């Protein structure tokens with residue numbers, strides 16, 4: 697299926713002042729493990745852009761590919777009572793992108809964003825660029841600036 701999602705994302709990033717350089721991997725980068733294998737980096741350097749739904753609406757949890765989100769920690773970080781995983785339609789509605797291609801910023805709507813503190817320890821990290829086969833490199837500083845994320849410990853330990 698043809699998709700203009702990479703172009704949409706690149707244009708939205710440019711509007712935020714960020715010059716992204718997407719790389720396409722035909723073998724696919726649908727999961728963090730796939731992305732790390734294609735790129736040749738550690739899975740912990742992959743940014744999973746996971747959408748949850750809290751009491752006040754959608755939440756984006758920017759999570760290291762090595763981690764699973766602890767939903768209680770995520771709720772506590774946002775001072776909401778409960779969070780649950782979004783379904784596929786909710787992900788698209790909240791971000792404008794499909795599961796597996798959801799980028800960490802440049803969404804169609806504003807949502808609350810929390811960033812896993814474990815992503816901050818790397819010089820370079822990689823995130824989805826709009827589709828399940830496109831990713832781009834960035835620094836943790838750019839991730840935080842562009843997403844306006846709050847940093848927290850949200851990982852299951």
Ligand code: 5CA
Nearest residue numbers: 725726727728731744745783784796797823824
């Ligand atoms: N391109 C990769 C690496 S950047 C990527 O987007 N990974 S991801 O982790 O951010 O997106 C995949 C995630 O979507 C999975 O970890 C899972 O949490 C979620 N997901 C997959 N299928 C479903 C589904 N049917 N409903 C809700 N969430 C899903």
